[in-house]
Amino acid sequence: MHTRRNFIKISSLGLGATAIVGGTIHWVVGASSSKKLSGGLNSPPVWKKVPTYCEVCFWKCAGWSYVSEKGQIQKIIGNDNDPQCNGRLCPRGTGGVGMFTDPDRLKTPLMRVTKNGEQTYREASWDEALDFIAKKMKEIGEKHGPESMALFNHGSSGKYFTQLLNAYGSTNITAPSFAQCRGPRDTGFELTFGESVSSPEVTDIRDTRCLVLIGSHLGENMHNGQVQEMSEAIDKGAAIITVDPRLSTAASKSKYWLPIKPSTDLALLLSWIHVLIYDDLYNKEYISKYAEGFDELKEHVRNFTPEWAYGITTLKPELIRNTAREMANAAPATIIHPGRHTTWYGDDVQRSRAIAILNALLGSWGNRGGIFFKEGIKVPEFPRPEFPKPKWSWQDTLNGRYPHAKESITNTIIEASIPGEGNSHQIKGWIVSGTNLIVAIPLKEQLMKAMQSLELLVVVDTMPMEITGYADVVLPECTYLERYDDLRATPHREPTLALRMPAVEPMYETKPAWWIAKQIGERLGLGAYFNFSDFKEVIDWQLKQLGLSPEEMERIGVKKYPRKTPAYIEPGSDHKFKTASGKIQLYSKELVESGFEPMPVYTKHPQPEEGYYRLIYGRAPMHTFSRTANNRNLVALMPENAVWVNPQVAELWGLKKDQYVWLKNQDGVVSNFPVKVRVTERIRWDSVYIVHGFGHHHKPLTYAFGRGVNDTELITNVMTDPIMGGTGMRGNFVTFLKDEPKKEAKL
Amino acid sequence: MRYAMAIDTRKCVGCSDCVVACQTENNVPVGFCRDWVVEVVDGTYPNVSIELRTERCNHCDNSPCVRCCPTGASHIEDGGIVLVNPNKCIGCGACIQSCPYDARYSHPDGYVDKCTFCIHRVREGKNPACVSVCPTSCMHFGDLDDPNSKIVNVLKNRKFKSLAPEAGTKPQIFYLV
Numbered sequence: 001m002h003t004r005r006n007f008i009k010i011s012s013l014g015l016g017a018t019a020i021v022g023g024t025i026h027w028v029v030g031a032s033s034s035k036k037l038s039g040g041l042n043s044p045p046v047w048k049k050v051p052t053y054c055e056v057c058f059w060k061c062a063g064w065s066y067v068s069e070k071g072q073i074q075k076i077i078g079n080d081n082d083p084q085c086n087g088r089l090c091p092r093g094t095g096g097v098g099m100f101t102d103p104d105r106l107k108t109p110l111m112r113v114t115k116n117g118e119q120t121y122r123e124a125s126w127d128e129a130l131d132f133i134a135k136k137m138k139e140i141g142e143k144h145g146p147e148s149m150a151l152f153n154h155g156s157s158g159k160y161f162t163q164l165l166n167a168y169g170s171t172n173i174t175a176p177s178f179a180q181c182r183g184p185r186d187t188g189f190e191l192t193f194g195e196s197v198s199s200p201e202v203t204d205i206r207d208t209r210c211l212v213l214i215g216s217h218l219g220e221n222m223h224n225g226q227v228q229e230m231s232e233a234i235d236k237g238a239a240i241i242t243v244d245p246r247l248s249t250a251a252s253k254s255k256y257w258l259p260i261k262p263s264t265d266l267a268l269l270l271s272w273i274h275v276l277i278y279d280d281l282y283n284k285e286y287i288s289k290y291a292e293g294f295d296e297l298k299e300h301v302r303n304f305t306p307e308w309a310y311g312i313t314t315l316k317p318e319l320i321r322n323t324a325r326e327m328a329n330a331a332p333a334t335i336i337h338p339g340r341h342t343t344w345y346g347d348d349v350q351r352s353r354a355i356a357i358l359n360a361l362l363g364s365w366g367n368r369g370g371i372f373f374k375e376g377i378k379v380p381e382f383p384r385p386e387f388p389k390p391k392w393s394w395q396d397t398l399n400g401r402y403p404h405a406k407e408s409i410t411n412t413i414i415e416a417s418i419p420g421e422g423n424s425h426q427i428k429g430w431i432v433s434g435t436n437l438i439v440a441i442p443l444k445e446q447l448m449k450a451m452q453s454l455e456l457l458v459v460v461d462t463m464p465m466e467i468t469g470y471a472d473v474v475l476p477e478c479t480y481l482e483r484y485d486d487l488r489a490t491p492h493r494e495p496t497l498a499l500r501m502p503a504v505e506p507m508y509e510t511k512p513a514w515w516i517a518k519q520i521g522e523r524l525g526l527g528a529y530f531n532f533s534d535f536k537e538v539i540d541w542q543l544k545q546l547g548l549s550p551e552e553m554e555r556i557g558v559k560k561y562p563r564k565t566p567a568y569i570e571p572g573s574d575h576k577f578k579t580a581s582g583k584i585q586l587y588s589k590e591l592v593e594s595g596f597e598p599m600p601v602y603t604k605h606p607q608p609e610e611g612y613y614r615l616i617y618g619r620a621p622m623h624t625f626s627r628t629a630n631n632r633n634l635v636a637l638m639p640e641n642a643v644w645v646n647p648q649v650a651e652l653w654g655l656k657k658d659q660y661v662w663l664k665n666q667d668g669v670v671s672n673f674p675v676k677v678r679v680t681e682r683i684r685w686d687s688v689y690i691v692h693g694f695g696h697h698h699k700p701l702t703y704a705f706g707r708g709v710n711d712t713e714l715i716t717n718v719m720t721d722p723i724m725g726g727t728g729m730r731g732n733f734v735t736f737l738k739d740e741p742k743k744e745a746k747l
Numbered sequence: 748m749r750y751a752m753a754i755d756t757r758k759c760v761g762c763s764d765c766v767v768a769c770q771t772e773n774n775v776p777v778g779f780c781r782d783w784v785v786e787v788v789d790g791t792y793p794n795v796s797i798e799l800r801t802e803r804c805n806h807c808d809n810s811p812c813v814r815c816c817p818t819g820a821s822h823i824e825d826g827g828i829v830l831v832n833p834n835k836c837i838g839c840g841a842c843i844q845s846c847p848y849d850a851r852y853s854h855p856d857g858y859v860d861k862c863t864f865c866i867h868r869v870r871e872g873k874n875p876a877c878v879s880v881c882p883t884s885c886m887h888f889g890d891l892d893d894p895n896s897k898i899v900n901v902l903k904n905r906k907f908k909s910l911a912p913e914a915g916t917k918p919q920i921f922y923l924v
Contacts, residue, residue: 074771074774075768075771075772076771077880078880085882087879088764088879088880088881088882088884089764089880089882090762090764090882091762091763091764091766091767094764094767094768094771094880095767095771097771218760219760219761219762219883220760222760222762222882224882227760227762227882227883228882228883228884230883231758231760231882231883231884231885232884234757234758235758247792247793247795247797249760249761249797249799250760252795252796252797252799253757253758253760257793259792259793621760621761621762621763621764622762622763622767632777633767633770633771633777634767636766636777636778636780637763637766637767646792680788681788681790681791681792681795682788682792682795682797683792684792684793685792
C-alpha cells in the first residue's frame with residue numbers, strides 16, 4: 001500500500017494558540033528586561049547551576065544552565081573544567097537558550113488525517129500516537145520483516161532509537177554525517193592510517209607550528225575546541241596556510257593564502273607531495289620505519305611538479321614550493337587538516353588520501369603538534385538482553401557498490417525505500433530523529449519518491465522543520481536543556497566524562513527521546529531493552545560502575561581523568577598503525593583489490609559555462625546547519641544568508657549591494673526565494689558563496705521562513721564517490737535572475 | 748583605577764559570541780545589542796585583507812554623552828566606566844547623537860542603554876561577559892593603572908589603535924593590530 005503524503009504545513013493548525021505550559025512553572029518566552037537588571041547596579045539574581053553539554057552542534061561542549069528562582073533559563077555558560085570548551089561556549093552554545101524559548105517549537109504529538117478530502121494534522125495524545133506507531137511497526141515487521149524499519153538520525157537522541165530498532169531486529173541506521181559530510185575523509189584516512197581522526201578531531205592544533213587548511217574554514221566552522229586552539233596557535237606564531245577560492249576568516253589569518261581555482265585541490269596536493277619527495281623534505285626515518293609503498297609513490301608523483309600544478313590550479317610554482325617548505329620546516333608539528341565536510345567532487349576519498357599521505361610524509365601522525373592519539377573513558381553499557389540478529393542490513397542496500405563504506409549511506413537506504421524490480425531489500429518505515437533530511441540530502445526527487453512509498457514515517461524533533469511536514473506522526477521532543485542524555489565520553493586529548501541533566505521540566509507536552517523510544521519499545525514487547533523508569537537510573541548506574549557519585553557529578557559537570565596511554569609515538573617504540581600490516585599505506589593494496597587507483601590521481605572536473613558560477617557553500621559561526629535559522633538569540637546576528645559575488649561579476653551583471661536576486665542552476669532549478677547580494681573582494685570571479693541552512697520554506701518556522709536561499713535545492717548535480725558513496729555537491733553552477741521568475745508554487 | 752579593553756584583531760574570527768553572551772548576561776532585548784562585530788575588507792582579489800573586530804561603548808575619558816546628558820543619567824563610575832542610570836534617564840536621545848561610536852540605543856522600556864563593561868561582574872572580580880566567553884580569547888580587560896595587569900602588558904608589547912581618535916573622546920578600547 002502506498003500512502004500518498006502531501007506536505008502539510010503545521011502552522012495551519014493554529015498550534016501557536018494551544019501552547020500547554022508544562023508543570024506549574026510560568027515560562028516567559030524571550031528575554032524579559034527590567035530597568036533594575038539592565039542597569040546592572042543591583043545585587044545580582046540568584047541562579048541555580050545545572051550541568052549540561054551542548055546540542056546546538058555536535059562538538060558537545062559542557063556547560064552550565066543558569067536557572068532563575070522563577071525557573072527560567074537565563075544563560076548557558078561553558079564549564080571551565082571541560083577541555084572541549086575551556087569555559088567558553090561558542091555563539092551557538094551561548095545562544096542555545098533560544099532553542100528552548102523558541103515560540104515555534106513542536107508542542108504536542110501530531111497525526112496525519114484526511115479531513116474533507118484534504119490531508120492535515122490533528123493533535124493527538126501521546127498514547128494514541130505511540131499506539132499507532134507500534135501498530136504500524138508490527139505490521140511492517142510481520143509483512144516485510146523488522147529489517148524494513150530504518151532510522152535517520154543526528155545527535156544524542158539517535159542512540160535511543162538505534163537501541164529500539166536494534167531490539168526490534170533492524171540495523172538499518174543511518175545519518176547524513178557520513179555520506180553527506182565526513183565520510184570521504186574517514187575512509188581516506190582509514191585506508192592510509194587504519195583509523196580516522198574522530199570527532200572532535202584529534203588534530204593537535206594547540207601545539208602545531210604549521211596548520212594547513214584545505215577548504216576548511218575554522219572560525220566560520222565554529223567547532224569550538226579547534227577554533228580555540230587555532231587562536232592559541234596564532235598566539236604562538238604558528239604559520240597557517242589556507243587553500244580556498246574564498247578569503248575565508250581563516251585565510252585572512254594565514255601566512256599564506258592560496259586562492260585556488262575550485263575543484264583542482266588534488267593537483268596542488270600531488271605537487272606538494274612531489275616537492276616533499278623530490279626536494280628531499282620528507283621525514284625519511286618516519287617513512288622507512290612506519291610506511292610502505294614509498295617507492296611506488298615516488299614514481300607516481302614524478303611528473304606532478306609545481307609547474308604542472310600551476311597550469312591547473314592557477315597557483316604560482318614558487319608559492320607551491322614555499323608552502324611545501326614551510327610545512328617541512330615545521331614538521332612533524334605540521335597538520336594538513338583532514339577537513340570535515342569533504343563530499344565535494346566525487347573523488348573525495350582520493351583527495352583525502354592525498355592529505356593523509358602528506359601528513360605521513362611530514363611524520364605528523366603520532367607527533368606533538370601533528371595528530372595525537374585519543375583516549376577516552378569506557379562507559380559500561382546498561383544491562384539489556386542480546387539484540388536479535390537481522391537477516392539483512394544496510395550493506396545489502398549497496399548492491400555491490402561503495403566497497404569501502406564503513407558506515408551506512410543515507411542515499412542507499414533512501415533508494416531501498418523505493419519499491420522496484422531488483423530491490424530485494426526493501427525499507428518500509430522510517431524514524432527520523434534530529435535531522436532535517438529535506439535540507440540535508442541532495443537528490444531531492446529520490447527522497448520525495450521514497451517518502452511517498454513508505455508505510456510509516458515518524459519524525460521526532462524539537463522544531464517544525466521541513467521534514468515534519470511529510471510525517472504520518474510528528475513527535476515533539478524536548479530540548480537538550482530539559483532532559484537527561486547519555487554521559488558524554490568522547491575520546492580526545494584528555495579523557496573526560498560530562499553530564500547532561502534537565503535544567504527545567506520539559507515545556508508543553510514535549511518528551512525526551514529516551515522516553516519516546518522506551519514507550520514504543522514497551523508497546524512492541526521490547527520493554528526488557530529499556531529496563532529503567534527514568535534515564536537518571538541509567539546514568540546513576542553507569543556512574544556507580546565508574547566509581548563516581550551522581551551528586552559529585554552534578555556538582556562538577558565534567559570529570560577529567562589522567563591519561564593512561566601516551567598521546568604521541570614514544571621515541572624508540574615500535575608503533576603499529578591500525579592497518580592490516582601495521583604500516584601506513586602510501587600505496588593502498590586495499591584500493592587496488594577493489595578496483596580503484598592505489599594512489600591519488602588528479603581528475604579534471606567540469607567548469608561553469610559562461611554566465612554561470614560555481615556554487616560554494618559553507619558555514620557561519622552563529623549557525624548550525626538549518627537548525628538555528630529560527631533561533632531568536634542567533635538570528636539577529638545573521639537573519640539570512642547572502643550570495644557573495646566578486647565586484648567584477650557584480651559589475652558585469654549590474655548587481656548592487658543588498659539587491660535581491662534569484663539563483664538558477666545548470667539544470668534550470670530556481671531558488672524558492674530571492675537572496676541578498678553581497679559584493680565582496682573575498683570571493684573569486686568564477687564562484688559564488690552562500691552559507692548553508694537558510695531558505696526555509698516551512699511557514700511554521702515563523703522567523704526563518706523565506707529568509708535567504710537553500711543551497712541544497714540548487715544541488716541537483718551529485719557526483720557520487722565510487723569508493724564509499726559520498727555525495728559530491730560542489731559541481732553545481734548558478735546564474736542570477738534579477739526579476740522574479742514565473743513559476744508554479746511548489747512549496 | 749582605569750578600566751579598559753584591548754582586543755586582538757589578529758585573533759578575532761568575528762563569531763559574535765560576545766554579542767550573544769552580552770544579551771543573555773544583561774537581558775538585552777532581542778533585536779538590540781550593546782556590542783557588535785565589524786568586518787573591514789581591504790584590497791582587490793586576491794590581494795585582500797580583512798579586519799574583524801568587536802565594538803562597544805569606548806568608555807571614553809572625554810565622553811560627549813556624559814557632557815550632553817540633561818539629567819545626569821549618563822555618568823562616570825569608579826574606574827572610568829560610563830554608565831546610564833535608567834531611573835534618571837528621560838530617553839531624550841541626545842547622548843545617542845553625540846556618540847561617535849553609535850554605541851547607545853533606545854531601550855524599549857524608555858531609556859537609553861549601552862555597554863556597562865559588565866560592572867556587576869567586574870565588582871565581583873570577574874571579566875565582562877564578552878571577554879569571558881570569547882572562544883579565541885582575543886579580548887583583554889583590566890586596569891590600566893595596574894602595571895602588572897595583562898592589558899598593560901599587551902599594550903606595551905603590541906601595536907594598537909583606537910577608533911575615531913579624531914573625535915577627541917579619548918576612547919579606552921584598544922585594538923591590537
